[in-house]
Amino acid sequence: MTDRLRRRAYALIVLLALALASAGTFDSDPAGAAPFPSPLETTVMQTPPPLTATATPPPSGQIIKYSGQLLDYRDGFAFFTTGDAFRLDPNVKIDDAATGGPTKLVPETRIYARASFDEGSGGIVELALSRTKLPDEASYLDIKKFAVALSTPFANPDLGRSEGFNGKPVPVTFLVEVPPKTPFSDEIYLATDASGWSATAVRMDRVDALHYRVVRSFSSGTRLLYRYTRGSWQSADLGQDGLAIKPRVLVIPNADYLVKRDTVYYWQDENPFTSDNGSTLPTPFNPVPFNIPPHH
Amino acid sequence: MSVLRKLAFAAVAWSFCTGVAFAEAMPSKVDVRADSVGFFPYANATLLAADGHVVVRTGTRTILGDAMRWDLQKNRLVVTGNVRIVGGPSEVDGVAYARNLATGEAYVVRIDPIPATFAVRYDDMSSAREGPAPPGYFDSVDLDGQRPYMRSHHAIVTPGGSVRMLPAEFPTAAGPSLTLPTYLYTLVQNQYIALSAAPAASFDQPYSLFGTPASLTAAHLRYDSTNGVTEALDNRLVDGDKAYLVTSVLPFRDSQFDLHAFEVIRPGLQQTLTATHLFGDPFVRDLLSYQLQESGKLLTQTIQFNQVGPSNSAEFDVGTYEHDIKHIFGYQLKASYGYDHNYGGFPYTNDYRVGGDALITAPPITIFNTNLTAKYEESFTAYDYPHEITTGTTTVTAGRKITPSVSLFAQVQFEQSDNHYSDLAVGRVALGLPPPGSPYYAPDGTPYPGYFAYSGLNTYRSYELQSTINGRGDDRVQLTMYYNHDFPQFHGYGPAPLYVSLDIVRRITPSLRIEVGRSYSFGWDRQYLSPQYTFGISP
Numbered sequence: 052m053t054d055r056l057r058r059r060a061y062a063l064i065v066l067l068a069l070a071l072a073s074a075g076t077f078d079s080d081p082a083g084a085a086p087f088p089s090p091l092e093t094t095v096m097q098t099p100p101p102l103t104a105t106a107t108p109p110p111s112g113q114i115i116k117y118s119g120q121l122l123d124y125r126d127g128f129a130f131f132t133t134g135d136a137f138r139l140d141p142n143v144k145i146d147d148a149a150t151g152g153p154t155k156l157v158p159e160t161r162i163y164a165r166a167s168f169d170e171g172s173g174g175i176v177e178l179a180l181s182r183t184k185l186p187d188e189a190s191y192l193d194i195k196k197f198a199v200a201l202s203t204p205f206a207n208p209d210l211g212r213s214e215g216f217n218g219k220p221v222p223v224t225f226l227v228e229v230p231p232k233t234p235f236s237d238e239i240y241l242a243t244d245a246s247g248w249s250a251t252a253v254r255m256d257r258v259d260a261l262h263y264r265v266v267r268s269f270s271s272g273t274r275l276l277y278r279y280t281r282g283s284w285q286s287a288d289l290g291q292d293g294l295a296i297k298p299r300v301l302v303i304p305n306a307d308y309l310v311k312r313d314t315v316y317y318w319q320d321e322n323p324f325t326s327d328n329g330s331t332l333p334t335p336f337n338p339v340p341f342n343i344p345p346h347h
Numbered sequence: 348m349s350v351l352r353k354l355a356f357a358a359v360a361w362s363f364c365t366g367v368a369f370a371e372a373m374p375s376k377v378d379v380r381a382d383s384v385g386f387f388p389y390a391n392a393t394l395l396a397a398d399g400h401v402v403v404r405t406g407t408r409t410i411l412g413d414a415m416r417w418d419l420q421k422n423r424l425v426v427t428g429n430v431r432i433v434g435g436p437s438e439v440d441g442v443a444y445a446r447n448l449a450t451g452e453a454y455v456v457r458i459d460p461i462p463a464t465f466a467v468r469y470d471d472m473s474s475a476r477e478g479p480a481p482p483g484y485f486d487s488v489d490l491d492g493q494r495p496y497m498r499s500h501h502a503i504v505t506p507g508g509s510v511r512m513l514p515a516e517f518p519t520a521a522g523p524s525l526t527l528p529t530y531l532y533t534l535v536q537n538q539y540i541a542l543s544a545a546p547a548a549s550f551d552q553p554y555s556l557f558g559t560p561a562s563l564t565a566a567h568l569r570y571d572s573t574n575g576v577t578e579a580l581d582n583r584l585v586d587g588d589k590a591y592l593v594t595s596v597l598p599f600r601d602s603q604f605d606l607h608a609f610e611v612i613r614p615g616l617q618q619t620l621t622a623t624h625l626f627g628d629p630f631v632r633d634l635l636s637y638q639l640q641e642s643g644k645l646l647t648q649t650i651q652f653n654q655v656g657p658s659n660s661a662e663f664d665v666g667t668y669e670h671d672i673k674h675i676f677g678y679q680l681k682a683s684y685g686y687d688h689n690y691g692g693f694p695y696t697n698d699y700r701v702g703g704d705a706l707i708t709a710p711p712i713t714i715f716n717t718n719l720t721a722k723y724e725e726s727f728t729a730y731d732y733p734h735e736i737t738t739g740t741t742t743v744t745a746g747r748k749i750t751p752s753v754s755l756f757a758q759v760q761f762e763q764s765d766n767h768y769s770d771l772a773v774g775r776v777a778l779g780l781p782p783p784g785s786p787y788y789a790p791d792g793t794p795y796p797g798y799f800a801y802s803g804l805n806t807y808r809s810y811e812l813q814s815t816i817n818g819r820g821d822d823r824v825q826l827t828m829y830y831n832h833d834f835p836q837f838h839g840y841g842p843a844p845l846y847v848s849l850d851i852v853r854r855i856t857p858s859l860r861i862e863v864g865r866s867y868s869f870g871w872d873r874q875y876l877s878p879q880y881t882f883g884i885s886p
């Protein structure tokens with residue numbers, strides 16, 4: 052019982068501390084002093100990053116190399132896009148990643164860098180810069196202990212390539228079978244979300260009377276939405292039930308090539324279930340005045 | 348003012364006002380300025396990239412930095428390098444700022460007094476807590492060496508709606524860039540956002556004016572051989588894949604208003620409404636069509652109503668899907684019952700009809716490397732007014748690849764139309780049909796056979812031959828020839844007896860394809876040669 056009371060008392064104290072700490076912060080107190088809570092000012096924050104990791108132990112002479120993209124380079128730290136900051140050695144050497152010589156590049160955001168860590172001090176003693184991505188060397192786990200601000204060493208699933216896809220271009224053959232009523236002289240097109248749903252975005256080539264084909268290249272991981280048309284949205288494809296359909300979806304896999312076979316069952320302007328007579332009102336004198344063959 | 352015209356004006360006003368209202372009700376716009384702002388609409392990630400002296404204004408906040416990457420599909424914004432966030436009580440310095448605009452979650456890497464990452468929500472710094480960012484939150488897509496779709500120094504983004512650049516420069520692989528004072532690119536991925544209700548044109552270049560996540564208003568520059576260069580204005584409202592409302596106005600030459608509306612009421616049941624008002628037509632100004640379509644497991648039914656000026660018609664259809672009989676042949680059947688009201692018609696203004704349609708198809712077969720298909724369609728319509736139309740159409744198509752790059756296709760089609768009245772001759776005259784001795788005349792002066800045209804079989808024969816030479820990639824030369832032989836032949840109506848067209852397609856750059864076509868008609872409406880050109884540019 053006493054322990055429970057004690058725990059509650061501690062919890063109350065912590066809550067009070069939380070309330071006090073948040074009272075004088077950025078938005079709640081325009082005239083307040085601290086624009087942003089510092090990890091050293093408030094008990095709300097977690098314990099500051101492990102300063103012991105950045106303390107300067109005796110140099111060991113061991114060098115660990117790690118490649119990544121810079122977020123920033125300032126105030127004695129190099130920040131990588133993982134969100135981690137690494138302390139720079141006072142005598143850090145900046146050079147070119149390809150030649151090892153002097154470079155005109157400046158360490159700044161979006162520049163790729165290969166950092167050489169002194170395992171003894173934990174600081175970066177050399178920063179080799181490049182405008183292009185550098186090959187991986189040491190793993191993040193090897194240099195994690197040197198980070199001042201830790202983050203998670205995984206690729207961003209939103210901004211990077213989709214998981215499992217390498218992004219290489221994949222030739223995709225779209226092969227579509229059209230309905231028998233398709234006019235012989237009409238063209239078949241592919242309309243995609245990538246082309247703003249233009250009904251004439253990609254013209255297909257005739258294979259035979261009922262088949263059309265086109266080859267387009269997409270990066271693996273691409274999620275493509277598409278539909279078939281005869282050049283306008285009034286002549287777009289319909290589903291097997293003769294009704295409007297949602298766009299077809301194709302996710303491009305990691306493959307050397309891909310063949311996508313589709314079937315168009317009906318065209319919107321040739322729906323067999325709608326009236327043939329409604330558009331032309333028959334009159335006693337002129338029931339179907341100039342019966343035009345279907346290709347016109 | 349007719350009811351339909353009032354409806355048209357109301358729809359236009361409602362549609363455009365709603366579009367503007369949507370624009371005002373959208374989430375706050377985000378203003379991006381930088382030394383360079385590029386827009387990269389890739390299929391898997393639509394990116395806005397800014398480099399050099401980046402200034403991002405959203406709400407009361409201003410975010411400054413060296414670079415910005417914004418995935419506009421996922422609404423993830425990352426600003427890196429010398430980041431400053433101002434607009435609050437005081438400034439905040441940092442190294443990187445990443446914000447999910449959809450959830451309001453943001454992460455800031457600060458440096459004072461030592462580097463640390465903080466999570467904040469809705470930019471409310473009082474709720475900031477220290478801790479690592481989610482995996483790779485600050486990663487940025489590598490765009491070096493890639494050409495943007497358009498670029499500028501200033502972009503205004505409506506999240507989920509559109510990107511507007513002022514001005515907008517469109518770089519090309521080689522040669523000068525095209526620059527426009529402003530350009531709006533819609534981010535809406537809905538398939539109906541590109542619809543237009545305006546009549547078809549040979550050339551139609553849309554220019555978006557306003558965009559929201561559920562609407563797009565655009566002006567169109569159009570060309571067609573009848574009206575020449577014309578302008579159009581249209582607006583689309585979309586509700587996912589469930590519904591859309593598209594309105595179009597051609598305000599100047601041959602002015603007209605068009606409306607298309609579509610809704611999926613439930614799976615298997617949908618309705619469509621189209622309406623047109625022709626401002627300058629002296630005879631028929633209003634056209635309206637409504638269709639309710641239901642598809643079940645075995646049959647599909649359609650109820651349709653049409654209004655053309657003062658006349659109207661209604662019809663009920665029931666049909667089967669295409670059935671395949673052991674890969675020997677396929678068939679499809681349809682039956683219909685309809686009513687027509689023909690304003691001013693003599694002797695009857697109202698008429699009922701029944702109809703049927705059967706389509707039989709043969710599966711493709713290959714003989715001597717030639718691919719053959721065949722189909723036969725039979726249809727009939729019987730009116731209460733003693734009149735019947737029966738039509739049978741046979742179509743055979745052959746295709747053969749001569750060499751890997753040369754292919755040949757041919758189609759032969761015969762159609763016979765038996766169009767007759769079942770009354771006696773006396774009855775025909777009594778019903779007002781023209782007597783054989785005084786036929787009507789077609790607009791081109793050709794004697795219109797009138798009654799005699801329907802007393803026997805009409806025969807339509809068409810022969811089509813198409814040869815295609817495929818070059819590298821998209822390059823192609825295509826020659827198409829038609830020969831039509833009809834009985835009776837109405838000059839000026841129907842197909843020209845002879846028609847030849849030549850189309851040349853050439854890909855100039857990886858992103859530009861040019862199509863040039865030229866066609867000739869012979870012996871049609873007393874014109875022995877009527878050449879036409881077509882020209883198109885496509886990505």
